[in-house]
Amino acid sequence: MFEGGADSLPVGVVCVDRRGAISSANAWFSEWAGRKPDDVVGRSFEEFLVHTDQDLLTADVGPGPWMMLDARTRGRAAMVARVQQSEEDVFLIAEASKRFQALTDLRQQYALADRTRTRLELVIDSSVAFSTATTEERLAAVLADTTARAYRAEESTVYLHLANATTSVAAGADPLSGRFDPEALVGLVSAPRRVVKVVGHEEGDRLLPGLGEAMAAAGVSAFIGAPLHHEETDFGAFISWFHHDRTFDDEAAPLAEALAGQAAQALATLRLQALLAHAATHDEVTGLPNRRLLETQLERVVGPAGCAALFIDLDDFKNVNDSLGHHAGDRMLRDVGERLLSGVRADDLVARYGGDEFVVVCEVADASAALDIAERILDLLRGGGETRATRQPMRASIGVAFAARGSRLRGEQLIRRADVAMYRAKSAGGDRVVLAEG
Numbered sequence: 001m002f003e004g005g006a007d008s009l010p011v012g013v014v015c016v017d018r019r020g021a022i023s024s025a026n027a028w029f030s031e032w033a034g035r036k037p038d039d040v041v042g043r044s045f046e047e048f049l050v051h052t053d054q055d056l057l058t059a060d061v062g063p064g065p066w067m068m069l070d071a072r073t074r075g076r077a078a079m080v081a082r083v084q085q086s087e088e089d090v091f092l093i094a095e096a097s098k099r100f101q102a103l104t105d106l107r108q109q110y111a112l113a114d115r116t117r118t119r120l121e122l123v124i125d126s127s128v129a130f131s132t133a134t135t136e137e138r139l140a141a142v143l144a145d146t147t148a149r150a151y152r153a154e155e156s157t158v159y160l161h162l163a164n165a166t167t168s169v170a171a172g173a174d175p176l177s178g179r180f181d182p183e184a185l186v187g188l189v190s191a192p193r194r195v196v197k198v199v200g201h202e203e204g205d206r207l208l209p210g211l212g213e214a215m216a217a218a219g220v221s222a223f224i225g226a227p228l229h230h231e232e233t234d235f236g237a238f239i240s241w242f243h244h245d246r247t248f249d250d251e252a253a254p255l256a257e258a259l260a261g262q263a264a265q266a267l268a269t270l271r272l273q274a275l276l277a278h279a280a281t282h283d284e285v286t287g288l289p290n291r292r293l294l295e296t297q298l299e300r301v302v303g304p305a306g307c308a309a310l311f312i313d314l315d316d317f318k319n320v321n322d323s324l325g326h327h328a329g330d331r332m333l334r335d336v337g338e339r340l341l342s343g344v345r346a347d348d349l350v351a352r353y354g355g356d357e358f359v360v361v362c363e364v365a366d367a368s369a370a371l372d373i374a375e376r377i378l379d380l381l382r383g384g385g386e387t388r389a390t391r392q393p394m395r396a397s398i399g400v401a402f403a404a405r406g407s408r409l410r411g412e413q414l415i416r417r418a419d420v421a422m423y424r425a426k427s428a429g430g431d432r433v434v435l436a437e438g
């Protein structure tokens with residue numbers, strides 16, 4: 001027992017020998033430790049108090065004071081100072097649980113504020129990056145990189161819905177590839193349009209049967225995913241994967257929503273731009289390239305290679321419009337476009353020139369090859385005698401003009417020659433092919 005009335009002190013006084021065993025302790029410490037005085041003596045000091053990595057001072061350096069934790073009861077803490085003597089150390093201990101909790105709360109608030117600032121900077125930076133992306137592939141890559149950094153994830157995957165109603169990985173690696181249906185995975189996020197946080201394999205199986213098993217096989221412990229949607233359009237989803245134990249704070253979902261919302265808006269802009277660009281260079285009725293795109297492409301072909309232009313004008317098309325109406329005429333034009341595409345090679349260009357006129361541009365070695373293509377097209381247009389769109393006979397007059405490799409003809413001159421040849425075919429009764437003179 002201590003001399004000098006140590007038992008009456010409002011703090012703990014503990015003597016520890018060089019082996020780390022308690023040689024004596026006052027009543028305050030015995031009561032704090034929840035032991036009888038005789039049960040304390042001889043035990044290791046570390047059975048009762050352990051250092052915490054949250055302390056500002058390095059453990060076992062100097063006299064302290066240190067913040068130490070109750071080794072047996074979570075949340076209890078004490079301030080501990082050490083007085084070194086020749087044969088033993090004397091530790092002075094004061095209750096500090098409330099102070100420790102306050103410091104812990106303060107650290108968490110500072111950490112949250114720091115994360116909030118970092119994430120806000122990330123959102124701002126990503127907004128700039130999304131707005132400068134010129135392709136969907138580049139935008140998806142930016143999103144995958146940004147979300148991986150935002151959540152310190154090992155991987156992030158961006159899935160986009162395609163025009164053929166399938167879903168494809170646009171950027172990042174999919175750790176569940178081959179183990180789980182990506183359509184079902186993206187549907188988990190994109191269909192309800194909400195952020196999904198999955199922690200543990202059991203939760204994965206609860207949401208989708210087999211998902212937890214696939215996660216376990218891939219070494220994935222958790223993931224967070226957000227839908228990419230803008231107004232009424234669903235573009236897909238992003239998912240960030242974790243191969244370590246992971247929990248999510250309250251800001252995880254709002255951050256995912258912000259990043260996904262920015263990316264989706266940028267995707268909507270890119271697709272609108274693509275739609276407008278396509279509309280500017282393609283015919284609205286048939287979907288074929290229009291005269292503007294035709295003339296641009298033709299200038300690149302004439303000269304460097306042998307090239308032919310086939311100018312096609314439908315015979316008696318005006319009668320279809322007059323007797324059946326313009327809607328029937330549009331159906332017939334679409335039918336013509338489909339037949340032309342089926343009768344040319346993959347590298348040939350088929351365009352609607354205007355009205356009931358079409359132009360086919362193809363690289364050929366000589367005029368006879370061009371005539372063969374024109375005759376094949378004429379047979380396709382004749383079909384079974386009537387178009388399925390209007391039940392009217394389909395005939396056409398085709399003019400063919402050829403420019404050898406190295407020709408100095410301009411594209412518009414080649415089309416003009418084919419146009420003149422087409423009028424010769426029409427003057428001769430139509431439903432035929434005529435080669436331009438010269």
